[in-house]
Amino acid sequence: MSEFNEFDQQGSVPNRDTGSIISHSFEMFKGVFLYGIVAMVIYMIAGFAIQFLTGFNSASMMEEMKDAGGDYSNFSYWNVPGFSLYLSLSGLLGLLLAPLYVGLIYIVNKYNTKSQIDFADLFIGYKQNFVNILIYAVISGIISTVAMSLCFFPIIFVYPFLLLGYPILLFENASATEALGKSFNIAKENYGTFLGVTVLGALISFAGIILCGIGILVTAPFMMIVMYSAYCAFLGKPRQIEFKK
Numbered sequence: 641m642s643e644f645n646e647f648d649q650q651g652s653v654p655n656r657d658t659g660s661i662i663s664h665s666f667e668m669f670k671g672v673f674l675y676g677i678v679a680m681v682i683y684m685i686a687g688f689a690i691q692f693l694t695g696f697n698s699a700s701m702m703e704e705m706k707d708a709g710g711d712y713s714n715f716s717y718w719n720v721p722g723f724s725l726y727l728s729l730s731g732l733l734g735l736l737l738a739p740l741y742v743g744l745i746y747i748v749n750k751y752n753t754k755s756q757i758d759f760a761d762l763f764i765g766y767k768q769n770f771v772n773i774l775i776y777a778v779i780s781g782i783i784s785t786v787a788m789s790l791c792f793f794p795i796i797f798v799y800p801f802l803l804l805g806y807p808i809l810l811f812e813n814a815s816a817t818e819a820l821g822k823s824f825n826i827a828k829e830n831y832g833t834f835l836g837v838t839v840l841g842a843l844i845s846f847a848g849i850i851l852c853g854i855g856i857l858v859t860a861p862f863m864m865i866v867m868y869s870a871y872c873a874f875l876g877k878p879r880q881i882e883f884k885k
Contacts, residue, residue, distance in 0.1 A: 651753040654873045658836035664869040665841070669862055671751045672744070675762055676861030679740050684857070686737070690729045696722030731781070738777035739765025741864050742810050748868045749811070749878050769809050775816035776805055796842070800834035801827045806864070807871035811878035826874050834870070841866035 654664035669676075691697070742765030750757045765773055780802045787794040804823035808814050814822065827834040845863045848856035871878065 651749075651877050652872075653877055654869055656830065656833060656873045658833050658840065661833070661837050661866065661869045661873050662840050662844075664872070665862065665865045668748045668752060668865050668869065672748050672757075672865070673858060673861070675747050675757075675759075676744055676864070677857050678762065679737075679744055680857045680860055682740065683733075683737055686733050687730065690726060690733060691722075694722035694726040694729060696726035734781065735774055735777045738806075739763070739770060739773050741765070741861075742768075742773055742806050744861055744864045745807055745810055745868045748865050752868075752872075753877070765810070769813055772814070772816045772819070773806070773809050776809055776819055779816060779820060780805060796839060797835065799842075800831060800838045803827060803834055803838060803867055804871055804874070805867075807867050807878065808875075811871070830874065837866055837870055 652664060652667070654660040740762065743762040746764045747757055747761050749755075750761060783798060783802065784795055787798040801824045802820075804826060805819045808819040808822055809816070812819075841863045845860050846856070848859035868878075
């Protein structure tokens with residue numbers, strides 16, 4: 641069982657502008673990036689396990705695409721051995737690991753308020769509001785998939801409306817639809833700031849691929865921290881979650 645307690649102690653809150661939110665995210669990132677790496681390692685290990693179980697070989701598929709020389713008219717993803725099953729299991733994996741990302745947001749909050757952090761905090765999303773986190777992950781995944789299927793760029797303009805969803809689910813114990821509605825309404829009223837935060841956060845998150853492939857382990861979780869900083873800016877310091885024994 642869990643309960644929410646307001647807490648008035650120390651903790652920084654950024655201003656409601658893109659630069660302040662990103663700067664705040666960097667400050668938080670410096671203190672929690674090791675936990676972000678752990679979350680990414682778990683994700684990658686699970687991803688490799690799925691490839692092994694399905695028989696899908698991503699390296700082999702990329703080699704075939706390279707050999708096609710830009711002519712993909714005769715190339716079909718669905719004919720690649722194990723691809724369809726891999727795609728299905730990867731989607732399921734993304735849903736099951738969504739609470740892990742929520743756990744990282746919780747750890748950022750504890751770091752911000754100088755509270756003691758335990759490794760188990762990373763898994764709080766599996767205890768707190770778990771079902772709604774999964775439902776929200778499904779809804780946001782569908783929205784993102786539809787946006788990306790139209791063209792890559794619409795996802796950039798749609799994602800700002802989803803930015804506050806996970807923090808709201810965690811700190812306000814909201815339902816999935818309540819989190820989606822509240823995130824949408826706040827982003828709608830401050831769209832320029834949310835768009836700027838999303839674009840810069842995404843660029844930093846993917847910087848690990850550009851600078852050094854393995855660096856994605858470090859930079860990818862940055863977007864979760866951006867979500868927390870944006871929440872602080874527009875909704876104030878979160879309420880702390882305490883568990884009854």
